[in-house]
Amino acid sequence: NAGVTQTPKFQVLKTGQSMTLQCAQDMNHNSMYWYRQDPGMGLRLIYYSASEGTTDKGEVPNGYNVSRLNKREFSLRLESAAPSQTSVYFCASSVGTANYGYTFGSGTRLTVV
Amino acid sequence: AQTVTQSQPEMSVQEAETVTLSCTYDTSESDYYLFWYKQPPSRQMILVIRQEAYKQQNATENRFSVNFQKAAKSFSLKISDSQLGDAAMYFCAYRSRVGGTSYGKLTFGQGTILTVHP
Numbered sequence: 001n002a003g004v005t006q007t008p009k010f011q012v013l014k015t016g017q018s019m020t021l022q023c024a025q026d027m028n029h030n031s032m033y034w035y036r037q038d039p040g041m042g043l044r045l046i047y048y049s050a051s052e053g054t055t056d057k058g059e060v061p062n063g064y065n066v067s068r069l070n071k072r073e074f075s076l077r078l079e080s081a082a083p084s085q086t087s088v089y090f091c092a093s094s095v096g097t098a099n100y101g102y103t104f105g106s107g108t109r110l111t112v113v
Numbered sequence: 114a115q116t117v118t119q120s121q122p123e124m125s126v127q128e129a130e131t132v133t134l135s136c137t138y139d140t141s142e143s144d145y146y147l148f149w150y151k152q153p154p155s156r157q158m159i160l161v162i163r164q165e166a167y168k169q170q171n172a173t174e175n176r177f178s179v180n181f182q183k184a185a186k187s188f189s190l191k192i193s194d195s196q197l198g199d200a201a202m203y204f205c206a207y208r209s210r211v212g213g214t215s216y217g218k219l220t221f222g223q224g225t226i227l228t229v230h231p
Contacts, residue, residue: 033218033219040122040224041223042119042222042224045218048218050217058218088156090158092158094217101148102160102219104157106155106156109156
């Protein structure tokens with residue numbers, strides 16, 4: 001099925017461990033995004049990539065890095081996980097123009113203990 | 114920077130009745146889009162409806178409609194004939210059309226949990 005695929009769906013990490021969240025889209029979208037969702041705070045932008053080869057910080061980038069591997073793939077890396085990074089992470093993509101909404105992945109529930 | 118505020122953390126409605134979810138936003142821009150997303154327990158984000166700021170006519174999608182008040186910076190969602198499947202978290206979101214660092218990024222409100230009673 002066409003859309004945005006995120007892996008894994010669930011993950012438990014110990015404090016200090018690292019991991020990479022994977023995201024791929026097959027809709028030929030130019031722009032891709034990583035958000036985190038926390039209770040009472042909605043979704044907050046971590047990093048985004050307006051087009052292949054570019055990445056920029058969003059509202060809450062500290063503790064994260066990203067890689068836009070190619071037009072399809074946009075990964076999010078936690079180098080040294082902290083309990084404050086316990087959250088649900090969403091990847092999304094869009095055609096790049098503002099008159100469309102995003103297509104979201106199904107999310108990753110990450111718990112850091 | 115734009116901000117989006119949903120002042121109702123939780124709302125409830127009886128099946129078949131109508132409910133309105135509130136959203137206000139703050140921006141200095143005149144050209145933008147507004148969206149409502151639904152997030153059921155499955156966690157999937159589903160686009161419900163969108164509104165273009167330069168259009169005065171309120172958007173409608175079947176049982177879902179909006180009341181867009183540009184001067185008041187208000188964008189409420191009305192759900193008519195509520196169904197059990199409407200139970201979800203609803204997010205209001207803003208997307209700039211103006212060039213610059215804000216272009217294209219979605220800014221979300223805090224969300225409203227809607228419960229539908231049978």
